[in-house]
Amino acid sequence: MRLVLENVKKEYKDTLLFQNIQLRVPSGEMVALQGRSGVGKSTLLNLVAGLEKPTSGEIQVNGISLSGKSMNELSSIRGKEIGYIAQNSPMIPKLTALENAKVPLWLVKQKSDEEAAAMQRLFHFGDLLGVAHLFEKRIEKLSGGEAQRIGILRALVRNPGLIVADEPTSALDDESVEQVIACFHHIRSQGVTIIVATHSAQIATRCDKRYRITQSELVSVP
């Protein structure tokens, strides 16, 4: 799924966060978004996921412009097309890990073959991420790193064409980070586009391209 940002600017009140953002990510490309703390990486990802609106400029996801859409319409686009991974994905404590990963399936009535395909995905990616053996445990009994990987799984359950990931490995050891990279590389080979904000060189160096927000502009990292 293609992602295009055209001349995107974001300011809060009178404070400019970034401007002149131009970005083209073709289907099946994995890109890293880097930059010092506070430069606006999370904000840029929120714009791409339709969680916030830019001050000006245009964002297209798979040819669909997010401009002029209501928050409800954006929520519907996000549900169908985008898997959003937050740094700390909010979970429902009393439910099991598997039930938490299945939450996005509650939002839309699933046909039985869709439900079966989603379950297959959950077990496949659960294995890749090393958390399938935890599925029946209550999420509140999991460690921070285990819960973070369940958050990744939840973003994948509806088979989105675009993954927007905000520091998805902040709680993980190097070996678990490798599992996340393997999982991302697997979905990338199926044409899924991935944009990931990260401070981790381990992830950034394994992306197809790297970009950095610096002095309120987006620059390509060679």
Ligand SMILES: Nc1ncnc2c1ncn2[C@@H]1O[C@H](COP(=O)(O)OP(=O)(O)OP(=O)(O)O)[C@@H](O)[C@H]1O
């Ligand atoms: N709703 C808001 N109103 C005003 N300022 C905001 C709002 N949201 C974010 N900011 C400010 O915008 C700046 C960028 O925040 P953002 O979370 O996007 O940075 P970041 O690059 O993701 O940082 P980190 O690497 O620490 O996660 C911060 O100074 C933050 O305080």
